[in-house]
Amino acid sequence: xxxxxxxxxxxVSVAAADNSLVEQSRTQANYYLSNIEQGQNxxxxxxxxxxxxxxxxxxxxxxxxxxxGGNFSNNLGHLFQNIEHNYSDQLKKVVFKTGSAQLFTELxxxxxxxxxxxxxxxxxxxxxxxxxxxxxxxxxxEAIINKDTIDKSIVSSGTFTLTHLFLLFRAHDQLSNxxxxxxxxxxxxxxxxxxxxxxxxxxxxxxxxxLNYNYGQTATLYDNLIKDRLxxxxxxxxxxxxxxxxxxxxxxxxxxSLQIVRQAYTYH
Numbered sequence: 001x002x003x004x005x006x007x008x009x010x011x012v013s014v015a016a017a018d019n020s021l022v023e024q025s026r027t028q029a030n031y032y033l034s035n036i037e038q039g040q041n042x043x044x045x046x047x048x049x050x051x052x053x054x055x056x057x058x059x060x061x062x063x064x065x066x067x068x069g070g071n072f073s074n075n076l077g078h079l080f081q082n083i084e085h086n087y088s089d090q091l092k093k094v095v096f097k098t099g100s101a102q103l104f105t106e107l108x109x110x111x112x113x114x115x116x117x118x119x120x121x122x123x124x125x126x127x128x129x130x131x132x133x134x135x136x137x138x139x140x141x142e143a144i145i146n147k148d149t150i151d152k153s154i155v156s157s158g159t160f161t162l163t164h165l166f167l168l169f170r171a172h173d174q175l176s177n178x179x180x181x182x183x184x185x186x187x188x189x190x191x192x193x194x195x196x197x198x199x200x201x202x203x204x205x206x207x208x209x210x211l212n213y214n215y216g217q218t219a220t221l222y223d224n225l226i227k228d229r230l231x232x233x234x235x236x237x238x239x240x241x242x243x244x245x246x247x248x249x250x251x252x253x254x255x256x257s258l259q260i261v262r263q264a265y266t267y268h
Contacts, residue, residue, distance in 0.1 A: 025059045025233045028052055032232075033066070035196070036076050043102050044162050044196050049080060050094055052232040054087040088112065099126040101137045102162045108144050109170040115145045134159050143174065150174045157182035160201045168207040169236060175211075183208045189220075199230040203240045210243045218247035222256055226263060238264055 032049040036042055053060040060083050067081045079097055084090035088111045095103045104122050108115055119141055128137050134156045140163075143150050150167065157179055164183070167175060187205045202224050209217050225244055231237050241264040248256040 021233060022056070022058050024229065025052060025056050026062055028230065028232060029059050029063050030066075031230070032196075033063070033077060033080075037072055037074065039074070041195070041197050042076065043098075043100050044200065046076065046079070046094055046098070046100075047091075047103055047106065047162065048196060048230075048232040050090050051087060051234045051236065053080065053083050054085065054090050055232070055234040057085075060085075095122070096125065101126075101128060101135075102166075105137070105140065105144070105163050106166045106170070108141060109166060119145060134161050135163055144171065147174065149176050151176040151179050152182060155179065157186050160187065160197075160204065162200060165200050165204045168204050168211070169239060172207070172211055180208060180212055184212050184214065184217075188217075194230075196230050199228050202228070203231060206240065206243055206247070210247060215247045215250045218244065219251060219253070222248065222253075226256075226259065 029049060029052060032045040032052070035045040036049070049063070053063050063080050064083055067077055070077070072078060076098070079094050084093060088107065091103065091107050092111065094100075095107050108118060111118060136154050139154045140150065142148070143154060150171070155164065155167065187201070187208060202221055206218055206221050206225065209215070209221075222244065225240065231240065241260050245257050245260040245264070248254075248260060
């Protein structure tokens with residue numbers, strides 16, 4: 001009898017968690033769409049909406065319906081009028097519409113296509129800006145293709161960009177030790193602002209500390225990351241929780257580790 005009640009409770013709990021996740025994901029989608037429409041942190045919000053909608057079929061359908069029935073003053077919202085089911089396919093559509101070098105970095109890192117061919121397609125359609133101070137994209141793309149080390153001559157350690165997030169979560173094994181050390185030193189505080197860019201910054205800072213085995217500093221990020229509702233619900237969000245969970249476990253904060261596991265279960 002007790003086992004039957006327990007199973008019933010778990011089924012209800014899972015159903016409630018699923019409903020909560022869908023609602024939260026729809027709220028995220030509306031937030032990203034609104035920011036895209038207003039021209040705020042456009043690349044960050046486009047990427048967030050891309051990975052969110054291709055991770056959640058219900059949200060994909062809801063966004064498509066909203067875009068198809070709404071009025072957008074720019075063309076960027078219409079990128080989500082008919083969303084590809086596969087993340088890399090939708091990302092490629094976005095990249096070759098916008099020409100974003102930052103989003104192309106992510107595409108180059110995750111696509112199954114030949115990287116050299118993909119870069120040729122991109123470079124034949126878009127001219128890389130050479131005045132970008134934070135990142136030497138031409139050198140970065142060549143390093144990704146050739147699997148060379150990425151250091152401070154290619155990626156700035158004094159600023160934070162969406163590209164930093166992509167590299168830390170997708171190509172950490174190509175980042176030089178000196179770059180990782182410099183990032184930790186220059187990013188030596190968490191950001192308490194409630195914005196998507198701040199959310200990405202905190203997740204990236206956690207990843208830097210994790211890669212540098214500096215678990216002690218991760219404790220300052222716990223509150224912001226566990227309460228965050230802006231990082232798109234996706235497998236990448238689960239990775240953030242995994243790194244935070246391991247860090248809290250290493251520090252002996254077993255209650256925090258348990259809370260993270262519970263939170264992550266909601267997104268699984």
